[in-house]
Amino acid sequence: MQDVPSLVAAAREGRPRAVARLISLVEGASPQLREVMAALAPLAGNAYVVGLTGSPGVGKSTSTSALVSAYRRQGKRVGVLAVDPSSPFSGGALLGDRVRMSDHASDPGVYIRSMATRGHLGGLAWAAPQAVRVLDAAGCDVVLVETVGVGQSEVEIASQADTSVVLLAPGMGDGIQAAKAGILEIGDVYVVNKADRDGADATARELNHMLGLGESRGPGDWRPPIVKTVAARGEGIDEVVEALEKHRAWMEERGELAARRLARASREVETIAVTALRERIADLHGDRRLGALAERIVSGDLDPYRAADSLVEALAES
């Protein structure tokens, strides 16, 4: 295996296998993880990170692929991270439609990576920012992070993007209703895809109405645009890119981009610290301490709060 400095140098030169290897190292929590992250730290921070979320069936992969093409026409290097938090147990992502991305498989200016949640709550929150950091440090100008559905994990992922795009499609009214509480707060740009289908205008109108019901905005505040697309034919994609550029310019003007990145770094550190503490607890579990506490709780001899106290104390001593 190549050493970390050589891998980083190769990734910077645009070698896709070096990028893939670095992502595997950070994703798998390898022994080299810390060395990789230390080497990448001074190189990252240039990529514009765009999150894309939406229910299954809205055409996320097709839209992502069309956005990749648009950015490539501008000569930009593009990274794609496709994350699937819908499979909490299997560890395998349901990414059959990833084949649509094969248009870009032979393009040396595009890196595509799929990622599942690794089976535990918070796993995605932990691994995804590290993979974004690799793509960023490798010289990508834009990193597209595509997630399935709108739920807590997806919201957490969206909060790690500079700009969040929420995709909808006509005829998924139930989905909009179910998800509306979530999506109204995470979208910087809304896309109604499959706009050639019946009901596209109604979906856009409903969305516009729902966004209007949200918090009142001041004169300089960002009003999320709603863009209609037919991603499969590339229609409306330039308008999406334009909306993204406008949002980026607005964020830079307001200091919002720096604020978001600072908040993202805070959450990242916190997540890593909590994961480390969780692992220490797991070590104590191997030590039978947690099991013994659980037995006392089930028997009614101890309540979970006092049990947690003794666990935290044990951590401090470890």
Next chain:
Amino acid sequence: MQDVPSLVAAAREGRPRAVARLISLVEGASPQLREVMAALAPLAGNAYVVGLTGSPGVGKSTSTSALVSAYRRQGKRVGVLAVDPSSPFSGGALLGDRVRMSDHASDPGVYIRSMATRGHLGGLAWAAPQAVRVLDAAGCDVVLVETVGVGQSEVEIASQADTSVVLLAPGMGDGIQAAKAGILEIGDVYVVNKADRDGADATARELNHMLGLGESRGPGDWRPPIVKTVAARGEGIDEVVEALEKHRAWMEERGELAARRLARASREVETIAVTALRERIADLHGDRRLGALAERIVSGDLDPYRAADSLVEALAES
């Protein structure tokens, strides 16, 4: 306000307002939280906890209400906890259809409580077991925990039940496909509701096929039954209760019930301990330490792992 011992005594006597007050105390992380949990510890452990999950529109509230009626006919005291993890930001649960439960509002043998996620990942995992513990200690024979959707949070909730019921409805094929990786692993009993609609048999067949594709089962292993219901008319509900009783008997025979409760207590302690540690980190945040670390990460001066190390060290010293 009543003191905790009086509240606990009143809850044990079946006073609904005392039960409600105790749940508010544990849900809101009040100063009395620890006192309440200590008082409840020796009283809990008798309730049979049934989790119900399913996508919006499958008739979860109606099914829950029908199950409440069935258990009431058996003379059992029933607690219902309706949790809604779909609204990560607003803190308000989308529980409009909770009105269907009003059939039971005047029944002193039934306690009904709604709960939202409190806006942070893991919030539900933290609060729901405490509320279940109150209902258990108050003398409920059965506690039904109803959650919306099948995602990571819901899976976590399901893992806190003795028996998990997954509800489906005909004509939601997309939902099944999207959710299948998750639901195949959490259901002890499957219910195809709205079985008077077209496609109910096809849904049951598809589900049966999907379950067969799962891990091979030994001769004494549990094979999740699929029950067809029309909950709005009470049809099939007795069969659901029967399936639940069979699963409970199977678990008791195999020592599985004790094992699940032990695992649940372990997770509960771990979650409380991690929450406590997270709060200590938040305290450090107020201390500007996390903010300063985040600034160094954004500037490329520090990587997030070394930042997390210094945070964990600071925790140990605090």
